[in-house]
Amino acid sequence: MALESNEYPDKSINKFESMLKTDDVYFFDAEDFEEIVHHYLNNGKISLGKKAIQIGLEQHPNSLELKLLQVEILAFEDKFEAAELLLDEIENINSQNEEIYIQRANIRSKQDKHQEAVNLLLEALHLTTEAFDIHSLLGMEYLFMDNYLEAKHSFMKCVEIDDSDYSSLYNVVYCFEFLEDFDGAILYLNDYLERNPYCDVAWHQLGKMYYSMDMFPEALTAFDFAVISDDTFIGAYFEKGKVLEKLGRYNEAIENYESTITLEDPTSYAFLRLGKCHEKLGNFDLAKYYYYHTVHEDPLLDKGWLAITDFHYGQKNYDKALYYINKAINIDGENPQYWKKAAKIYSALENLDEADFAYKQTVDLGNYEFATWKNWADVLRKIGDFHSSIQVLLQGLEFYPDNANLLYKLAGTHLKNNDLAEAKLTLSKAMKIDFDKLQAFDEQFPEFSEIDWVKALVSKIGNTAK
Template identity: 30%
Template sequence: MEEEFEFGSPEEQKQSVDRYEEMIRNDDQYFFDAAAFESIIDYYALKNDPVKALQVIGFAINQHPFETIFLVKQAQIYASIQNFDEALAALEKAELLEPSEGDIYLIRGTIYSSMGWFDDAEENLKKALHSADNKEDVYYQLGNMFQVKGDFEKAVHYLKKSLQINQENQDALYELAFCYDIIGRQEESISFYKHFIDNDPYSYVAWYNLGNAYHKLGRYEEAIDAYDYAILIKENFASAYFNKGNALVNLDRYSEAIDIYKQTFEYEPPSADTYCAIGECYEKLELMDTARDYYKKAVKLDNTLADAWFGIGVTLDFEERYFESLHFYKKALEFDDENPDYWFAIADARYKLGQFEEAEKAYMKVVELNPTDIEAWLDFSSIYFEKKNHLQAIETMAEAIKCNPEIPELYYRLVAYLFADGQYNDALNTLDLALAIDPDKHDILFEYLPQLQGNQVIVDIINKYKDNT
């Protein structure tokens, strides 16, 4: 005769699991009541062992063929391993047994969302709202579904509804922060989290997301305060330490940032990203040997971390070891070949090594990837100018202006090139354009071609603009 259990403690669950595993070893058939089977299934599910969980469900359905819960759990397990056809088949059987069971529609809606069948997903999730006890989960899944669909406004609406029912749903808090970020409504995000904190001042997740919202708006001091509250509530909150470190970096407080980054090691194993961030701080402090050590630690943990390879290159470049730096810049490109910063660094190193043709190609790649990089355009055109290829320099600067028509530095540089090429009328017309945009920056022209300071025509035009401002 089977001993009766009240299931609720880990010890009692283990007794059921041990008895089940004994049955398997003995190749026998023992009877378990429905509660015992549920407990065993949950044990294997929590251990992330879907094969054993499904095996238990098979026994449970054989012994309790009219218990809907086992078909629902079967669908959940199949869905977790992306076997959607089997999951939907299990839900169809469950619906025949108990059509009012809300979890059937909740799981089916979640599956349809994963499959991209958004209309069917919404229909099922809204059915679940009428019958499910856990309405906050349904609202949360509706929020997720609209995120996947790309309708972030509706996602915000449903995630808020989930949180109105259950303020402790940390996943909903994180997802809501993500949605606000995507739609660029950080101010609204700040208002929401402030109000949330008024009701639940000990929510470290809310403080953390408030900090992130401040961070994205460049309000770094306020972000640091919010991260500090999150850390005060949850001392081992490594992500809050890391983001606080990032905020300190944005305030150029590199030594403090290093200390904060290193505190994450007390609560989680060192990561490549953290080592890389520390390396960047030492780089900004011009402690290049130490910076390089941390970048090397980063690539040792993650050989594909492009920023760490790039950082090693930067430290070598700083020490005028340009040839060596190129190796590491190219290594960074292996993992992120569309990064304009990497191409810019290569172009600059090539230029310093006198490899002008390779430098031109690299600069061309920079402005192709990031046509708003003014410094790149200026440096790119300078190569042609220094080689006395004035026409190519002029064409390059004209293209730069086409991409950035409001940047006075580009016009002043073009004026210099036009004068150097003897195109005086075009130069004076371009000077008018430059002065109209920003007359205060006319010194750029003389910095590049000092001899133009003696040109009375240019001086008179500049003085005319200065007198009118």
């Protein structure tokens, strides 16, 4: 006698595999075949799933469920035409089966026809008494279409049906975040928590929303409740530590980061945050200890290398800082932040040629920050390469047009390079944009402040500015 579906699943699978090995023919109920197919599909054993469907349809040729599973495999293999023909056959037998519309929607989705998939799923919704899966599929289709508002509503329906479905809850919050509706997310999560006061996931998400809005006391309370709900929730301890850091409560932050290490294998992020906290407290030996562990745990974590470099730079131990940033560059020479940091250290060591090279690498790798152009131009000017300094400043102005700081530097460098006409034009433009920054020009280029035409230009534009 065939086994009841789901009663002894392992026995059904063992019996089926025994049949394949011996070439004997055993009889199974259609439900048993469905169970066997689901087992193989869930475990990625597509060929065995196909074999089970083939034998199942030989024994139960009228089984719509097995045919729908065959459609699912055909769609998985991108055999859309064959899948559609089989769906037509099934629809002629039972047009009210919502799975037909779901499978058609799956095919449309794989063809990037997401609106058509949505329309089919809405049809399925009218035919089913179990709407959860369809709302979830609708939510995903809306996400594919970047329609975060409708996606949010679909995932909210899932949570209404099953408030323990945390995957949908996460998706709801994700949609709120993408829509930048943080107030809406907070209201939604608070309402959810009225019904589920011990849901650690919801408290955790609520804390993250408060944190993103710089509402640190509220975030701390939410993470406290997350920990109360589940005292092994590592993510809540970590986020709580971040809030305590923001509040300047570094010793308490350390306790929370240490909790994450106690509960699970330590992560480079936990070591990094511990190092930062100890550095803030002036515990420099402990800060070094944790920074070393950060880069040892994850040599590819750029924040770790930058932290240990910054630590030694802050201690004015430039040789040590250079040692670590060079180790980082040896691991990942394509990271512009490493080269930018190296340039800063070379500048501090008065190794200007190396600083020039490092800034060039920084820009070549795509770092176009204001400070990069400004500092690179300063290095070239100190070297005495005024022409190159001018070129760098002009490149910087392409990214930051009408930036008074760069214009004043450019005017002074033109003067250094004896480009009198360009200097007059540039200085005039800089003063018209921001006259107050003239003081920085005087401090950086004091030798030019007493030139008659400079004084006359200052007087003329200064009176206009007033």
